Each structure stands twice: as C-alpha cells, then as structure tokens.
Amino acid sequence: QEAPILYDAYFGEPITAKRNDYLAGTVNATSLCIIPVLPCTKEEGRRVDGTCTNPKYPSRGAGMSPLPRMLHAQFGAGNSLRPARDGSELPSTRLLRTSLMADGTFTNHHFSTLAAHFMAVAAADNVDLLYLLRYALVSDCCLGNTPNRVNPICIPIPVPEDDPYLRGSQVRCLNLTRVITYQEVGCLPNSLPAERYSVVTPLLDLSLVYGNTELRNRQIRSYNGGELAFRMEGNREVPQGNSVFCLNNRPPEVSCYNFGDDYQGNLVSGIYLTTMWFFREHNRIARRLAKVNKCWTDEKLFQTARQINIAQYQYIFYYELQAEILGRKNALAEGIIYETDGYVNDFDYRYEPGVLREYVIGTRWFHTFQPGRTDLYRKRKYIGNRPTPDDEYRSGILAINNTEADLTEGALIQPGDEFDYVIAPDLTQRYLADVQLASDLPATDMMRGRDAGLPPYNHYRKICGLKPAKYWEDFYDTIDKDKVEVLRRIYDDIEDVELMVAIYIERLLPDTYVGPTLYCIMTHNFLLWRRSDKFFFEHGDFPAALTIPQLNEVRKTSIARVLCDNGDDVKEIQPAAFFRRSHRNYPVPCEKIPGIDYNMWKDEHWCPKDKEK
C-alpha cells in the first residue's frame, strides 16, 4: 500500500515544513491538525473517512476539515464575540428569545415526528456536538449566578431580572461555553479568525452508522458476509452495547450502542432510533446481496451494501424530506432535485466538500419543529409520552418495556410541532434536562451565531437577493411589523440585528416551511453537497457508480420501506411516512410498500479469485 500524504487539516494542502514546525510546537497538534490521505484512485467508491470526496481537494470531506462559510467571519478583538456597532455587548439572547418567541406546543398538520427525527439525524451526521459536554457537565460560566466574562471560553447568557419565567427563581445566568476551535486544539494562532473544529465528516454519508475513520469502521464490522457486528437483544438486531456515552442511562437500562459514531448516535431518541434502522438496513442489504451473488466476498458485500444504504439515505433526504420542506417545485427549479430516470452528473470539481457554517447554525430553526415530548403508541393507541430532553445520551431505554417499538409507532403517529415562533417548553426551559437549573435552546441557537462570528443579518439579506435594510421598516418584507418593533426596542442599530434571530422570526416563504434567508442558506448547502461530492448517489461519471437500473431501484424506495424492514414491530405504515396519517395517507400493510429489487446487483462475472483476497 502507498504511503499517505499528510494534509494540513485547516488549510487543506500538503503540510509544509514551516507548518510542521509550528505544529510541532503545540500540544497534540500532529494528530489533531493533520489528515493523512491515501492517494485517490479512479476505481474506488466513497471512503469512510471522507477523503477523496473531491479528488481535487483530497482532505476536504474528512473530519477535522473546516466548515466553509458564505460570508467571512466578523469577531471582536482577539476572536471575542462581535460587539454591537456602538462597541457595547449585543443584547442578551434570552431577552431576545423571550421577547420574540413564545413557549408552548402547537402541532403541525402535515408532518409526523418521524420527519423531525430524520432532520436531527442529518444534522448529527455532518457536524459534531462534542462541545456540549463541556458546558453541560464540566464548566461553570455562571459562578455565583454572575456571568463569567473573564474566561475566554465562557459565553454565558444573562437572564433579565424580569424574565417572564425565571423572575421567580434565583437564576440570572445561563451557562454556555464556546464551540471548540482550531485555535483551541493548537492548529492555528489566535491572530487568525476562530474557526470551528469538528471531527465528523461534513457529508451526508451515514457516518453515524459507519464511523468517521477507517479505524473505527474496522472496529464495528463483523468481517462476515459484509455485515456490521451485531447481536440479538430479545428479538431486536442491535450493535454491541458497551459504548460509554449513555451518561443518562438509569438502571435497568444497560445498553449503549456501538454505532459507527457512538457519541452522536446515542444523543437523542430520534437519532438513536433512526441510526438503529439504518444500521439494521445495512445488514439486511448485505444478506440480500449475498443471496443474489453467492461468490461475493465480505469486502464486496460490505462496500456494496454501504453504497446502497447511503444512496437511499441521500435519496430520502433530498427527495422525500427536503423537497417537502423547501417546496417540490422550488427544489426542482433550484436544481436540488431532478425529475429523471437517468444520472444527474452535476459533480463540479471546483466545489470543496463541506457543510456551511451558516447551515449548521440556521437549521437550528428546526428546533421549532421538534416536539418536547416524544409519544409512545401501541397498536394505534396512545400509551403516554417521554420528555425529549430526559432521553438524551440514553439509548438504554430502547431495550426496556417494548420502548423501541412504542417510540417507533409514536414517531409515525405523533405530529411534529408547528413551524412557528412557539417552541416546546421542554426545549426553551430545560433542554439539558436536570443537568442545569435552566437552559433555553433557541437562546443558545442565537448565541451560537455570535460564537461563529456570523456577520449581521443585513449582509445575508444582500447575498440572498433581499434589500439590505436602512430603516427598520425595510425589514417588513420578511418580518412581521410587531416583531420588527421588538427588534427596534432591543437592538440599538439595524446593523446589530443577527442572522439566527432573524431566521427564527422571518415569515415563511409560500409553499415552504422556512423563511427566505434560511431558504437561501439551505439551497446553497444542498447544491454544495451535490456538486462537491463525486460519489453523490445520482452521479454516474465514475467507475463505482450505481448503474442506471440500480439507481432507478434506489429511487423506488422510501422511508416507509426502511421502517417496514427495520423498525421494531412495524407491520403497517402510511406510504408517505414523513406525513401524518390521514384518509389520503392511510396505513397499509408493509407488503404494499415498494422497495429495491436486489437482482439488479446480480453480477455473475464478479468472482473474487483475482479481485481481492
């Protein structure tokens, strides 16, 4: 095997002697700031570690690559948070949140909670949430209830004296720390803008199931029949169960699943359920392929099953979910989806793989869609609910009392929350459950925009085809008058108004579930993912691509099929499973849901002898 070339994780170029000297002087930097890349080859398919996703930029697409931006960062001195125009601190995001948004629960009339689960999985697939542990468990940026302004990693949120919910309590400060940056791990000096460091592949590649590195992938494979290592827990096929991240498991909950990414995979119930389905799906596909191709080796079965699994996951994400969120007509017009039975060869080597910084901030908007309680159903009967934050880091619940099956049926029947300014109280008051006295997710979301150094909302209006506002009234085109009035009272200057605050209050575009700026950001990101990824499922211009008949099989499947095949005790399902049940979307027996015909992968010429050992 050829030796890997060492790439600078941040700059994306082979490492230079000068950089090597710099890194040698900092702690751990050689392992944390360098991405080894084996030379890209023409024949290969998608790598687990994300390298060679675009051979022109071989290290981009790997974990530890920086998140690209639509606009340059704007920080205060020494990478501190950007101050307001007059030099003062920007207003409390708790004040902004409670003034602009309400606590409560309205249900959405179209989507099921399954759609929220899938959205959360897609978020956890392309950016890591390791920084969460720091403020949830370790750091206290509210010592004595006073915001700590000395420690540079602290960005606590002040709580006003007359806070509508917390005024009766002693809480005057919400604990929060900054995300982890290249500066912090030692890859960059503080003289460069603080860029976020994330160890997850920034791609839609099911890294939750397969891992982010070749090493991790080797640990979770069984090397038998192309399968991932599994065991039976009762009658449920599950991964090994001794991961250490289920900090919240309570006796008798013991399992913590060894998913490819076992930190992200065990995070919240929607994520561990969905990761479980796609884990099982891999093994199911591998077994089907083994039946059709008796001579295939473990390696061939594994890689093909993985390719099909990721292809259908991308298909479901783009065509079944996001096309509904952004409007199918819009998605077609933008080139996010296509109506074709051929390839869509829109790979463009000029695009560097990655996930936009603005995307991972802006899509926090979907927290408004996330129910604060997760319903349990059995045989179409509601049997109770679980507070969503209480199930964080707690996949041990799945094995107890039929919970996996009950949550699965619940995901199909429970509506998602409405896309509006009203957010579930479990998320606005206690998203960290009982680990902190109080925690407000949308207020944190707004704070993360500052943490990322995002320029003002006005700058995004400009690149998204809206007129930058000169007067407060200029915001009326996207934000209701009453909300603009609140902005005017809280912010001193139009240029201080922030992107994430605006995303939470913009009026929805017709036929979509997002406001205009988030629409613009999501569209940019979805095009980037398609164009920068040589292995995107609809691309045909590389030797390992799906054939046209295979691609068209993938286009027949659906999230309903994935649940029928892998959900615990799913026997019937509504065909459009991201939508609520209705007389037009009535549950049918699983046999009626179309899926992939694996005979399209029959390949009698492929026999291992000289192909591989």
Ligand code: HEM
């Ligand atoms: C509709 C489903 C959901 C979507 C689309 C979603 C989306 C996101 C995104 C994009 C991020 C930013 C990731 C990053 O930059 O690191 C995030 C962060 C986060 N989400 Fe969600 N999420 C969903 C559900 C949930 C649920 C059920 C919880 C649990 C209560 C949750 C809690 C969090 C937390 C704690 C963070 C990090 C907060 C911080 O910045 O410190 N999310 N989410």
